[in-house]
Amino acid sequence: MFFSTTPEEYTPLRGSASAPGKRHSLMAAGAAMLVCLVLFLASGSPNHTPLQAQIREAQATPTVAITAPLTTTAQTTNAATTQVPQASQATNAATSATPDIAQSLSTFSLEEVKSAFTSGQYDLVYNTFSLGIAAQGAATVFFFFQFSLVDETYRTAMVITGLVTMIAFYHYTRIFNSWTTAYLSVDGGIYSSGVPFNDAYRYVDWLLTVPLLLTELILVMGLPKHETYKQCFKLGSLAALMIVLGYPGEISDSSSTRWIFWALAMIPFSIIVYTLTIGLSASIEAQPAEARGLVRTATYILILSWCTYPVVYIFPMIGLEGAAAHTGVQVGYSVADIIAKPIMGILCWMIASRKTALLKQDN
Numbered sequence: 204m205f206f207s208t209t210p211e212e213y214t215p216l217r218g219s220a221s222a223p224g225k226r227h228s229l230m231a232a233g234a235a236m237l238v239c240l241v242l243f244l245a246s247g248s249p250n251h252t253p254l255q256a257q258i259r260e261a262q263a264t265p266t267v268a269i270t271a272p273l274t275t276t277a278q279t280t281n282a283a284t285t286q287v288p289q290a291s292q293a294t295n296a297a298t299s300a301t302p303d304i305a306q307s308l309s310t311f312s313l314e315e316v317k318s319a320f321t322s323g324q325y326d327l328v329y330n331t332f333s334l335g336i337a338a339q340g341a342a343t344v345f346f347f348f349q350f351s352l353v354d355e356t357y358r359t360a361m362v363i364t365g366l367v368t369m370i371a372f373y374h375y376t377r378i379f380n381s382w383t384t385a386y387l388s389v390d391g392g393i394y395s396s397g398v399p400f401n402d403a404y405r406y407v408d409w410l411l412t413v414p415l416l417l418t419e420l421i422l423v424m425g426l427p428k429h430e431t432y433k434q435c436f437k438l439g440s441l442a443a444l445m446i447v448l449g450y451p452g453e454i455s456d457s458s459s460t461r462w463i464f465w466a467l468a469m470i471p472f473s474i475i476v477y478t479l480t481i482g483l484s485a486s487i488e489a490q491p492a493e494a495r496g497l498v499r500t501a502t503y504i505l506i507l508s509w510c511t512y513p514v515v516y517i518f519p520m521i522g523l524e525g526a527a528a529h530t531g532v533q534v535g536y537s538v539a540d541i542i543a544k545p546i547m548g549i550l551c552w553m554i555a556s557r558k559t560a561l562l563k564q565d566n
Contacts (some may be wrong), residue, residue, distance in 0.1 A: 270294055319526040320393040325386060328530055331537045332379040339372035342545035349552055354562050357555035359384035360422035365549040367412045367419065371544050375537075377401075382533075405536060406453065409446045414439035416543060417475070420505060423554045424498060426486055438478060441471040449516065458520045472513065476506055494557045501550040504542065511539035 243525040244520035247358045346365035350358050378401075386393055404538030421431055445468050481503050515535035519528040 206275050220397055221415050222474070262390075267370040278376075279299070284416055286417060310320070320386060320530070321526070322388065322391050322393060324526055324530040325388055325393045327384060327470060328533045329379075331534045332375060332382060334381060335375040335537045335541060336372060336542050338545045339368045340374055342368040342548055345404075346548055346552065351557040352559075356425065356562075357423055357558065360419045360551060360555060363415050363419045365553050367415045368544050368548060370411050370415075373539060374404045375540075377404045402453070403450075403492070406450045413442040413446060413543065416505065416547065417442055420549070421500060423551045423558075424486060424490065425558065434478070438475055441475050445471040453516070461517070461520055464515065465520075469513060472509070472547065474511070479506060481487075491558065491561055493561060494554050497550060497554045497557060501547060501554065504550060505547055508543040511535060511542075515539065 224316070224344060226376055250546040296536065315559055343365050350361035350365065381401040381404065384398050386398055387396055388394075418435045421434045421438070449468040450464075452468070455461050455464070484503075487495065488504065489497050515532055518531045518535070523531055524556060
């Protein structure tokens with residue numbers, strides 16, 4: 204019940220699902236949906252129609268060349284020598300009309316722009332990114348809908364939870380668009396458009412969301428104020444340092460360089476895991492009995508999902524190469540992000556809701 208035993212003694216409870224609280228939740232959820240829609244539309248989508256037409260023409264007539272940016276996979280090779288007169292004339296006409304294009308376009312044969320990805324690998328990454336966008340966007344709307352329905356003590360945690368998934372939604376939209384810009388599927392074949400895939404979006408996302416993930420867990424635990432500030436600052440700083448140390452190895456083609464930065468990033472990673480499992484064990488045991496199991500589960504889920512990242516990171520260093528390694532990395536990171544953000548956020552919401560119910564019982 205949302206009121207005391209008699210009408211005369213009625214006093215609203217903090218965080219009760221009152222009409223204003225429901226209106227605030229609906230407004231927040233509506234705003235979150237609008238923001239997600241704007242972010243999705245603002246990210247744009249590639250137009251591969253001209254290049255697809257060229258590839259289909261080259262498939263039908265092998266001597267026809269393809270006009271593409273110089274950053275294709277054929278960048279380190281010479282221009283194709285199988286150009287036919289009409290392709291050369293078309294390229295010359297385009298480059299003479301716009302000098303900027305003349306500096307960025309070259310001509311390649313069909314084989315030179317063919318990607319190493321199989322159709323199955325491309326579709327697997329494509330669908331995993333799509334799943335990530337849907338999961339992060341849906342979770343964002345849900346968390347902002349719920350934030351005013353929990354006790355005010357935990358509303359900051361719910362807002363942070365929603366921000367984590369909103370940031371991830373935006374970056375997964377950008378990652379998805381970068382993937383479909385860099386590669387295109389034409390009649391079962393996967394080809395490079397010439398625009399490199401930008402994986403830096405993922406690390407920018409982690410730099411923002413990983414410290415916030417730890418913060419939301421600390422906030423729903425309801426620790427004393429000084430302990431909350433201390434742990435949020437400590438764990439957030441370590442998380443940011445871990446991401447910064449991991450990025451140089453991620454973009455390196457040298458296995459030795461990747462191993463060095465992997466080892467460096469594992470130092471703050473290990474401290475974080477130790478703090479969550481050992482350092483905060485007493486605080487976890489001090490949680491209300493009704494919420495203790497959820498807090499422990501949330502901690503284990505966070506650690507489990509995080510342990511996926513260093514394993515995926517070393518895929519290229521343990522024998523996976525080329526398209527197989529790239530596919531494994533993208534799918535592995537995306538699945539880990541879904542576990543660490545929407546699923547972790549749902550657990551934090553369950554903790555906040557459980558503790559809100561206990562406060563109502565006490566009142």
